[in-house]
Amino acid sequence: MEHFPNTSLGFADQLFFATHKSEATSKQIVGYCIDIDRDNVFFEGTGQMVVTFHKAGQTEKALYYLKEIEKGTILIPNGTIGIPYATNIGSGYGPDLLWNGADKNPCVSSAAWYVFGKMNHDPLAAGYTKNIPAVDKFWLK
Secondary structure, rough: OOOOOHHHHHHHHHHHHHEEOOOOOOOEEEEOOOOOOOOEHHHHHHHHHHHHHHHHHHHHHHHHHHHHHHHHOEOOOOEEEOOEEEOOOOOOOOOOHHHHHHHHOOOOOHHHHHHHOOOOOOOOOHHOOOOOOOOHHHHHO
């Protein structure tokens, strides 16, 4: 969101920061979970945080988390690489486990956010000029 305070990024660490061993690579990976139970590292969300860190001018953190995502890349039988949805089967929202293969198969959304972060591209930037009324900018209050 336009003019969202960088100081709010600390809340992501407090609520969603996680470290887990990847089922696919057996490497310990640091990143962000999809919810507050912190039972896996969510590669798509970690990629979203990379874009956020770039936007906040925290390039060192962005590069650190890009390397963490890279630790989770898997080799696909056709010789290319992919990024799974999560480090382990963990849960999505609530007690339900993620789908079978979420930790070992390539995922388009994870790869897309990784590429956005790697290219320092913010896919939401077009919306920053929507002239949101000041009264609706809860983060400025």
